Amino acid sequence: MRNGRLADASGFGGRPAASSGFEEFYRQHYPHVVRLAQSVLGDFHAAQDVAQEVFLAAHGRFAGDVERAPGWVRVAAVHASLNVIRGERRRERRQRLSAAEEAVSGPEDVVVDREARAELRRALSRLPARSAAVLVLRHGGMSYGEIAQAVGVKVGQVGTMLRRAESALCQEMKHGSCQ
Amino acid sequence: MGHASDGTLRRLVDEPFAIADSTFDHIARCARCRARGEAMAHTASVAARRLSAPQLVPDVDRAWSDFERRVGEPDRGVASRRPARASWPPRRLAGLSLRGGVLAASVAVVVAGSAAGATLSGVFAPTRVAPVAINAQDLRAVAGLMSLGDTGSPGGFPTASGSGSLPFGSLRWTSSGSARSVGSAAAAQAISGVRVVLPARLPAGVGAATTFVVQPRVTATVTFDAAAGKLAGASVVVHAGPAVFVGYGSRSGGSDIPAMGVLVTPRPTASSAGATIGQIERFLMSRPGIPPELAQEIRLLGNASTVLPIPAPKGMSATSVRVDGWPGVLMADPSGVMSGVVWEDGSGLVHMVAGLLGQKSVLDVAGQLR
Numbered sequence: 001m002r003n004g005r006l007a008d009a010s011g012f013g014g015r016p017a018a019s020s021g022f023e024e025f026y027r028q029h030y031p032h033v034v035r036l037a038q039s040v041l042g043d044f045h046a047a048q049d050v051a052q053e054v055f056l057a058a059h060g061r062f063a064g065d066v067e068r069a070p071g072w073v074r075v076a077a078v079h080a081s082l083n084v085i086r087g088e089r090r091r092e093r094r095q096r097l098s099a100a101e102e103a104v105s106g107p108e109d110v111v112v113d114r115e116a117r118a119e120l121r122r123a124l125s126r127l128p129a130r131s132a133a134v135l136v137l138r139h140g141g142m143s144y145g146e147i148a149q150a151v152g153v154k155v156g157q158v159g160t161m162l163r164r165a166e167s168a169l170c171q172e173m174k175h176g177s178c179q
Numbered sequence: 180m181g182h183a184s185d186g187t188l189r190r191l192v193d194e195p196f197a198i199a200d201s202t203f204d205h206i207a208r209c210a211r212c213r214a215r216g217e218a219m220a221h222t223a224s225v226a227a228r229r230l231s232a233p234q235l236v237p238d239v240d241r242a243w244s245d246f247e248r249r250v251g252e253p254d255r256g257v258a259s260r261r262p263a264r265a266s267w268p269p270r271r272l273a274g275l276s277l278r279g280g281v282l283a284a285s286v287a288v289v290v291a292g293s294a295a296g297a298t299l300s301g302v303f304a305p306t307r308v309a310p311v312a313i314n315a316q317d318l319r320a321v322a323g324l325m326s327l328g329d330t331g332s333p334g335g336f337p338t339a340s341g342s343g344s345l346p347f348g349s350l351r352w353t354s355s356g357s358a359r360s361v362g363s364a365a366a367a368q369a370i371s372g373v374r375v376v377l378p379a380r381l382p383a384g385v386g387a388a389t390t391f392v393v394q395p396r397v398t399a400t401v402t403f404d405a406a407a408g409k410l411a412g413a414s415v416v417v418h419a420g421p422a423v424f425v426g427y428g429s430r431s432g433g434s435d436i437p438a439m440g441v442l443v444t445p446r447p448t449a450s451s452a453g454a455t456i457g458q459i460e461r462f463l464m465s466r467p468g469i470p471p472e473l474a475q476e477i478r479l480l481g482n483a484s485t486v487l488p489i490p491a492p493k494g495m496s497a498t499s500v501r502v503d504g505w506p507g508v509l510m511a512d513p514s515g516v517m518s519g520v521v522w523e524d525g526s527g528l529v530h531m532v533a534g535l536l537g538q539k540s541v542l543d544v545a546g547q548l549r
Contacts, residue, residue, distance in 0.1 A: 026246065027239050034237045039230045048237055052246060059250055120229055139230040144194055159186030163219055166189075166226040173229065 025066040026055055033077045036140040040081035040124055040132075042117035050080045075150045078136045082129060085121040123172035127165055134158060135165040182209065188216040192223050238499040339395070347407040347462070352399040354420070360392050364425060367391045371421040373443055373528070378547040381427065382540035385438045390426030394444075403453075403462075410462055413453030420444055427534070439534030439544070446527050502530070502545045511538050520545045 030051060037054075038047035054076045062069040124132050130151055137147050138158075148155040183191075183206050191198050191206065198206075206212045342351040361367050368375040371393045399417045403410040422444035426437035463469075500509045500520060507522025510533075518541045519533025532545045 023243065026243055030239050030242055031237055044237075048242065051237075052242065052249070055246060056249060059246075135226065136230065138193070139227050144190060144197065156186060159189035160184065161186075163185045163189040163222075166219075166222045169226050169229065170222055 022059060022063055022066055025069060029070055029073055030055065032140070033073050036074055036136060037077045037081045039140060040078060040121070040136055041084060042120060046084070047081070050077055050084065054080055071146060071150045074137060074140070074142065075133060078133045078140075079129070081136075082124060082132050085125045119173055123169050126172055127168055131161055131165040131168070134161045135169065138162050183212045183216075185215075185219070188212065189219050189223070191216055192220045241499075345401065346466075347410070348401060348403040350399065350401050352397055354397040355395040358392055358394040360390065362391065364388065364391055364423075367393050367423045367425070371395075371423050373421055373423050373445065375423050375425070375443060376548045377425060377441065378544045380543070380547065382439070382534075382536050382544065384430050385534065385536070386428040386430040388425050389428040390424070390437065392424040392426075394420050394422040394424070396420040407462060410453075417447060419447040437534070439532070439536060441544070441548070442531040443548075444529050446523055446529050500542065502542070503549045507545070509538055509542065524549075 033051040033054060034044075034047045037050040038044055041047050041050065054073050057076065058066075058069050058073050062072070124136075127135070130153075133151055134147055137150060138144075142150070144155050144158040147158050153161070183202055187198060187202060188206070191203075195203075206216060339355070339357045340353040342349060344350070361370060364375045364377055367373075377388065397419050399419075400414060401417075402414045403412065405411045407413070422442060425441045427439040427441075429438040496511050496513065498509050500507050500522075502520060502522040503524065505522050505524045507520050507530075509518065509520045511518040515537060517533070517535055518538045519531060520541050521529065521531045522545070523529045530545070530548055532541050532548070534541065536544075
């Protein structure tokens with residue numbers, strides 16, 4: 001029975017095992033957290049990696065009380081994903097500076113990210129962190145009220161932040177015919 | 180009252196009932212606010228499209244097992260260790276038309292060829308499968324891109340060997356012959372060289388194997404010419420097959436449509452030269468008639484040098500499964516009448532089992548093909 005375990009499933013002398021309450025929370029929210037991460041990263045596997053890390057962190061924080069965890073894992077997933085793409089951006093910049101000028105096409109090119117996805121990642125990485133988070137959370141299905149609570153702003157500010165983020169995103173993307 | 184703020188107009192797009200009546204009335208009367216609101220709605224829809232991701236369904240059971248394992252590790256460093264992959268991407272997927280058992284393989288070849296051509300500058304050798312949601316229009320677009328027409332021929336080509344012109348170059352394909360029926364699985368194995376394993380236990384309602392079809396290996400080469408601009412001189416070579424399809428009749432008889440089909444083929448491979456991944460991908464996916472959604476699906480497959488796209492009718496469900504330990508995708512139509520599973524094993528063989536069967540039956544058959 002998947003959810004029929006005793007709530008106190010912790011092991012002696014080791015890290016506490018995940019409780020059935022946390023398991024239920026995990027199973028309910030994991031797909032959505034993956035999807036949020038994927039909308040930033042554009043990569044299903046990487047999104048699952050991020051989601052897993054987020055839930056591991058959430059387990060340390062909310063293992064005994066998951067009521068506050070749903071909003072936290074979503075925001076954490078978005079921020080973690082944005083950190084990933086910002087790290088990539090820094091890495092790319094370093095590589096550009098150090099790389100030889102002539103780029104020879106070869107198998108290495110396969111790992112060059114696909115253009116559309118890379119463009120989105122670049123655009124998101126250039127947005128202010130909170131704006132990017134609002135943008136991803138909203139398009140990930142969260143309400144204005146939930147977003148306000150999650151990122152610590154007033155509900156009335158969410159629309160403005162969202163509008164600016166969308167506008168900036170479209171301007172950053174070459175193929176976006178926004179206006 | 181004054182004009183509505185940007186934030187209010189933006190919220191109107193998503194949560195209209197949260198807007199005060201007085202503000203709502205003003206916007207309804209104010210051409211300027213309406214115009215601003217419409218522009219914002221447009222921008223929002225563009226952003227939504229950009230941020231949209233395919234409907235992938237993670238394997239929660241597997242992810243949870245991995246999670247439990249990692250929680251139990253005494254010195255787990257969250258930031259220092261990457262979790263195991265939580266299985267490959269199951270996507271919205273699809274039942275495969277059984278009648279098109281062999282045809283499905285040919286479609287896979289065509290789409291795989293497209294994806295390979297679209298993404299490779301080096302070698303395409305997929306190690307896992309991933310569904311690409313596809314509809315009739317997409318199929319026509321892909322066939323049109325490759326100038327294949329509606330051939331319905333195994334391998335996607337009208338003849339065993341030949342050549343043709345593409346709007347951006349030339350296409351040449353060769354094989355040792357056309358698809359042909361043989362008398363037994365042993366004959367199919369002997370001719371194709373592909374190890375054919377059939378299930379010992381058949382699901383209820385499925386009769387004996389009645390059809391054995393062998394599709395010889397096909398090699399297709401696309402060479403880009405000046406019409407492809409910067410890609411001129413580049414080429415992509417796709418190898419597919421040989422494939423063996425075994426069709427099973429209905430135990431009650433009376434239908435030409437197989438009740439179940441089993442397909443096995445080495446994974447298609449490809450190599451390209453003379454162009455970078457970005458150049459070829461942008462070029463092929465921007466061809467007139469290629470639906471943007473299809474292009475997006477293919478782009479989102481991830482590293483396509485290791486992913487074999489499996490065409491999947493839109494609107495069908497997909498879940499990730501393990502077949503004898505290898506990741507696969509289980510497809511089912513919403514009514515539960517038809518389902519299929521596709522996976523690639525460790526030896527590089529791609530298998531498909533599909534039929535007018537429930538998901539459990541399909542998986543049971545798949546599990547026997549080791």
